[in-house]
Amino acid sequence: KDIVLACPMNMCPQDKPNKTPQEIWEDFSLSFTPAVREVVEFAKHIPGFSALSENDQVTLLKAGTFEVLTVRFASLFNVKEQTVTFISGATYSLEALKGMGMGGLLDTMFEFSEKLNSLELTAEELGLFTAVVLVSADRSGIENINSVELLQESLIRALRALVSKSNPCDVSRFTKLLLKMPDLRTLNNMHSEKLLSFRID
């Protein structure tokens, strides 16, 4: 059975049939690994993040990397055209990807991207929102919940101030933005289920 990796971080969703799963995985890791490193570098620049224990930093990054990348790559999902652009630059229609067996997760990604893009966040707002997403005190396995909570609260306050400053007339914008967080959790869970079905040896 052909392996389909309909992740925009992959070069293309379907490789040549003669490629082994190991080769497909090695190719994917060429784009996946640098993307994860960028998320780690981003985290290091969040004021206060490096002061957390190393284990809590790792726990937050393990749990939140997918969500950070989802926010970062939301623009790759063109809702109007119903297409996904992969990092290779190639664009695939949602219909074609569904034809390869990808369904529910992609539909939910499109819904999320549409809602996020409709908020028209500035780069600064998007960066701060991403920091709030990453520093979530309710991730499983956090050792010092209090420290993570304090950091997340300060980031949320900064985000609220920033969003209110850029759109003082739209008081619901901040609430709408925070409501994207449970959507990201849902996507994260769906993505984890997909990963479990694709065992990497």
Next chain:
Amino acid sequence: FSDPASNLGLEDIIRKALMGNLEERPE
């Protein structure tokens, strides 16, 4: 694997990046 993140080798990449392991970085 019961943990999808382990399946991806995510923790290993994260720990190396956190430690600033320059040898692991692409040029």
